[in-house]
Amino acid sequence: MAIRRCAFSLALMLLIPDGAPGVEEPCLLCHRAEEPAQQALLASPHGSLAHPRSPMAVGGCGGCHGESLAHLRRPTESPDLAFSATEALARRNERCLECHRDAALHWPASAHARAELACHDCHSAHEPSFPRPSADIRVEACLGCHVELRGALARPFNHPLGTGDFDCSACHDPHGAFERAALREVGRNETCYRCHADLRGPFLWEHRPVRENCGDCHAAHGSIHPGMLTARAPFLCQFCHLAQFHPSTLYSGTGLPGESRPSGSAFLLGQNCMNCHPAVHGSNHPSGARLTR
Ligand code: HEC
Ligand code: HEC
Ligand code: HEC
Ligand code: HEC
Ligand code: HEC
Ligand code: HEC
Ligand code: HEC
Ligand code: HEC
Ligand code: HEC
Ligand code: HEC
Structure with missing residues (x-):
């Protein structure tokens, strides 16, 4: 297969003018490198040829979409994996997990996996904002589905969500975690202590509920008080x-x-x-x- 693909690329290279970006990548013959979607990808860590494990370095566009020989021959045929909603979810996510098992260690047991989210629901590989848009855009992305929280976040007393680097993942790991509600740290209050370290104690005189659950008195998503x-x-x-x-x-x-x-x-x-x-x-x-x- 690889040899056939290689021969195919060589044939295509003859058709592409010298010095064009990504000249050795047959897919870019039609999906032009100038298109915003391809520009974004090529500028992202996934497009880096310098990174030995990036998809483009490993297998070109095929590093994610598969060799797609049928599609190369006849564009009306689908690529091996187009990441479209009609393809099996497990196949789409498995491609990302092949390289990102570590980042998504808890994924299989997470609420998002159970709710059948795809990695590319949140990480659009061809968006200029990949991989880290500003915090307010990241918060908006979560609220797109978690509409019930919009009201809470609009309350006057709240964390400075969406400013600086503060987003929902300050407290939650969207890929799942050991703690309930996918809180980042194990232990009811540990996530809060990451930033409110002064309250970790121990104190000479403890107030029991503070040790047990900050949530006894505080509404983490905002309050009118x-x-x-x-x-x-x-x-x-x-x-x-x-x-x-x-x-x-x-x-x-x-x-x-x-x-x-x-x-x-x-x-x-x-x-x-x-x-x-x-x-x-x-x-x-x-x-x-x-x-x-
Ligand atoms: C000869 C031109 C040509 C080449 C080479 C080509 N494509 Fe395409 N590709 C097309 C066209 C045309 C479409 C739109 C097809 C359609 O809308 O039915 C398309 C569509 C796609 C889609 C969207 C499919 C979908 O179902 O949404 C993906 C993904 C894709 N190509 C990836 C690739 C990859 C990866 C390569 C290299 C392995 C590649 N293409 C090479 C012409 C090409
Ligand atoms: C990191 C994996 C990855 C790599 C590498 C990658 N793609 Fe994609 N591609 C995706 C995903 C995921 C989608 C689904 C749309 C989305 O979420 O951005 C997609 C969608 C597409 C589409 C459909 C376009 C659309 O807007 O619907 C085309 C065409 C395409 N890719 C072409 C390419 C080409 C050409 C390359 C190589 C330059 C490439 N892709 C490299 C992951 C990748
Ligand atoms: C062939 C391996 C490979 C595949 C397949 C792949 N990635 Fe990546 N990805 C990488 C590498 C390498 C980086 C660069 C960052 C690094 O060194 O870990 C990266 C970076 C990222 C980042 C940004 C990480 C950061 O630290 O900024 C995200 C998010 C990501 N990938 C998501 C995805 C998603 C979603 C898919 C599936 C559509 C996917 N990846 C497919 C190898 C891959
Ligand atoms: C609900 C949205 C969402 C889904 C679904 C999602 N991610 Fe993420 N991902 C994020 C956010 C938000 C970040 C940034 C987290 C941070 O800054 O720590 C991130 C960060 C990453 C990173 C960067 C590594 C790191 O720890 O900083 C990688 C790699 C990644 N995700 C891969 C994946 C893979 C693979 C999948 C599918 C199995 C996936 N993501 C599904 C929202 C999501
Ligand atoms: C595509 C829709 C969608 C997006 C986008 C999304 N979520 Fe979710 N999320 C869900 C669904 C569905 C559930 C499971 C049902 C529920 O608990 O509401 C869920 C559950 C959760 C849970 C509860 C986890 C648990 O173990 O009980 C947390 C926390 C969460 N999401 C945080 C986030 C964060 C943070 C983001 C943004 C990075 C995000 N979500 C983006 C759909 C989404
Ligand atoms: C300051 C930390 C913090 C931030 C920031 C935060 N959360 Fe939470 N979240 C929590 C805590 C604490 C819980 C309650 C866990 C429990 O039930 O014990 C929770 C619970 C949840 C749940 C589970 C359902 C529920 O309401 O109990 C979802 C979904 C959720 N958060 C989504 C989000 C989203 C989306 C954002 C960003 C808009 C966000 N969270 C920002 C701390 C935070
Ligand atoms: C990523 C860091 C971070 C995490 C994690 C975090 N906080 Fe905060 N917290 C802040 C910042 C920043 C402020 C705003 C301080 C200010 O405005 O002076 C704040 C303010 C507060 C305030 C005071 C609000 C006011 O009006 O004075 C409370 C109460 C609070 N946080 C509780 C919590 C609880 C409970 C948790 C755990 C669920 C938590 N925080 C997790 C950073 C964090
Ligand atoms: C005017 C000051 C004052 C106010 C207001 C006040 N307290 Fe007290 N409280 C005290 C003093 C003084 C003690 C005894 C301190 C000591 O023995 O060192 C005490 C003792 C206590 C104790 C321990 C004694 C016991 O019976 O276990 C509790 C619990 C307590 N207060 C709760 C409250 C609550 C709840 C409120 C609000 C509804 C409140 N206090 C308002 C002054 C006050
Ligand atoms: C979720 C339940 C809960 C809430 C809410 C709560 N407390 Fe307590 N408080 C306790 C418990 C449990 C103890 C330990 C009682 C003991 O050891 O006998 C305690 C102990 C105390 C003591 C010391 C009493 C003693 O005998 O050592 C004071 C004073 C006190 N609380 C004041 C307050 C004040 C003021 C508030 C409101 C800001 C408050 N508490 C809210 C549960 C709570
Ligand atoms: C028994 C109720 C109670 C519990 C439990 C509790 N707090 Fe508080 N917290 C308060 C009260 C009351 C205030 C004072 C609010 C004010 O000044 O208007 C406060 C204020 C704060 C503030 C604002 C700054 C400051 O220090 O005054 C932060 C931050 C905070 N709490 C974080 C936490 C964290 C983190 C936890 C869990 C480790 C926690 N709280 C547990 C009652 C509680």
Whole structure:
């Protein structure tokens, strides 16, 4: 086969003017190198002849599309693999995985594989933006399918998604991962600690929910409450704290700690629990057991 293909290329080379880009690649005779789609490919890592393992170096356009002898002879015949939706998904993805097994180690068990996504749904090999368009375009690409998140992301308190290099894959591996929801790191909070390392602790006085799940109090996809909280204090705290020794409903105005007057003070009433318990993530102060400092 290879010899026949080689002979074919030689024959074609005679037809192509000297010095044209990719002159030795028979496919470029018709799919001209000037076309935006081919320009993009040739400028990408896949088009690099210098890279010993790039598809173009390994087998020319055939490195991805297959030798396609039938198509070379008669363009109305399909190439061996055209990456069109009518071809078996497994065949299309397998071609990419042949070279990218490492990057997509968890792919077979991922939600995206189960949902029958193709690698080229996200990585269009002939787009000028391949492989790394700007973060806002990458976020848009995810939202194209995950429309339900658009509302959440529009909320006022959120991560700076789409700016700098911050995109969905700061937290998720779109190729799948060990952790639930394909979070990048193993362990509920580990993904958050990648950037919020100061909260990793350990603290002298831990606040248990912080150790267990940041998501108990924070909405990772954005919130209408400051600090991306799932609710405002005191309600947030009262999901769990109903019966501490001072009243949890601060509206009653009685029995407040260190408070001799029965009415309580304006400093306390209807106020945020964090006015007095600011060290909500844990404290290293010798007398911070109640997270008051
Ligand atoms: C002799 C001209 C010619 C050569 C050489 C040629 N092609 Fe094509 N190719 C065409 C034409 C014309 C079409 C459009 C066919 C159609 O629309 O039915 C096409 C279509 C395609 C498609 C889209 C098919 C689809 O079903 O969507 C792919 C992919 C493709 N070619 C890849 C290649 C590759 C890879 C090579 C080299 C191995 C190659 N072509 C060589 C003329 C050529
Ligand atoms: C990294 C693998 C890869 C390489 C190398 C590659 N292609 Fe493609 N090609 C694809 C994929 C994937 C598609 C499906 C469309 C998409 O997602 O971009 C495609 C689609 C096409 C199409 C259909 C065009 C269209 O817009 O529908 C043509 C024609 C084509 N390739 C020609 C070529 C030619 C010519 C070369 C060599 C210069 C080449 N391809 C090299 C992966 C590759
Ligand atoms: C013949 C091997 C080969 C095939 C087939 C192949 N690739 Fe690649 N790909 C490479 C090489 C080599 C690079 C250059 C980066 C590197 O050194 O890993 C690369 C780069 C990439 C990158 C960018 C990586 C980065 O670090 O910027 C993506 C994304 C990618 N390929 C996806 C695909 C997809 C999707 C397919 C199938 C349509 C595919 N590849 C088919 C060899 C291949
Ligand atoms: C849902 C969209 C999506 C799908 C489907 C997808 N990828 Fe990716 N891929 C991405 C994103 C986003 C990145 C950039 C991730 C990053 O910056 O860490 C990426 C990065 C890569 C890279 C660069 C390597 C790296 O770790 O930086 C390779 C290679 C790659 N993907 C291959 C594949 C292969 C092979 C498939 C199919 C088995 C595939 N991808 C399917 C979205 C996707
Ligand atoms: C072509 C459509 C499509 C695109 C594009 C897409 N997804 Fe998905 N994604 C799905 C489907 C379908 C599911 C499975 C059903 C569900 O959970 O909603 C899914 C599931 C997920 C899950 C849940 C994983 C799990 O294990 O439960 C995460 C996280 C995710 N996608 C992130 C992303 C990110 C990040 C991107 C962009 C890089 C992206 N998706 C792009 C269709 C898509
Ligand atoms: C700051 C980290 C972070 C970022 C950025 C992020 N997510 Fe998530 N995502 C999470 C966490 C945490 C969960 C919940 C995991 C769990 O259920 O325990 C999650 C869950 C999901 C799920 C599973 C379904 C659900 O709603 O529970 C999908 C799908 C998803 N994210 C998609 C996306 C997409 C798409 C983007 C980009 C627009 C994105 N995420 C950005 C952290 C993040
Ligand atoms: C890729 C790095 C990164 C990851 C991973 C990350 N964050 Fe963030 N986080 C940031 C940045 C950047 C900001 C914005 C800081 C600022 O605006 O000063 C931020 C801000 C926040 C804020 C404060 C928002 C505000 O309004 O003050 C909370 C709460 C937060 N992140 C929680 C989380 C949680 C929970 C996770 C894990 C699901 C997580 N982050 C993962 C980078 C990250
Ligand atoms: C018990 C509830 C709770 C848990 C659990 C929790 N937080 Fe917070 N977090 C808060 C409150 C309350 C604020 C203060 C918001 C404000 O100032 O408006 C906050 C603020 C933040 C901020 C803003 C900057 C700062 O330090 O004040 C970041 C970042 C943050 N949390 C990250 C995390 C991460 C990462 C985790 C998991 C390790 C986590 N939080 C777990 C309640 C919690
Ligand atoms: C998801 C449940 C949950 C939420 C929400 C929560 N906590 Fe806690 N909190 C706990 C648990 C569990 C303990 C440990 C109790 C123990 O060890 O007896 C604790 C301990 C404390 C302590 C120390 C009490 C002691 O006896 O050591 C204080 C103070 C406290 N929380 C304040 C707050 C504040 C303020 C908020 C709101 C920002 C809050 N908590 C939100 C579950 C929660
Ligand atoms: C005016 C200040 C103040 C406010 C506001 C406040 N606390 Fe306290 N809280 C204290 C003090 C003082 C202690 C005892 C500290 C000590 O013993 O070192 C305490 C102790 C606690 C304890 C540990 C005692 C126990 O019974 O386990 C919890 C839990 C607690 N507060 C939760 C909350 C919650 C939830 C809110 C909001 C609804 C809140 N606090 C609002 C001052 C306050």
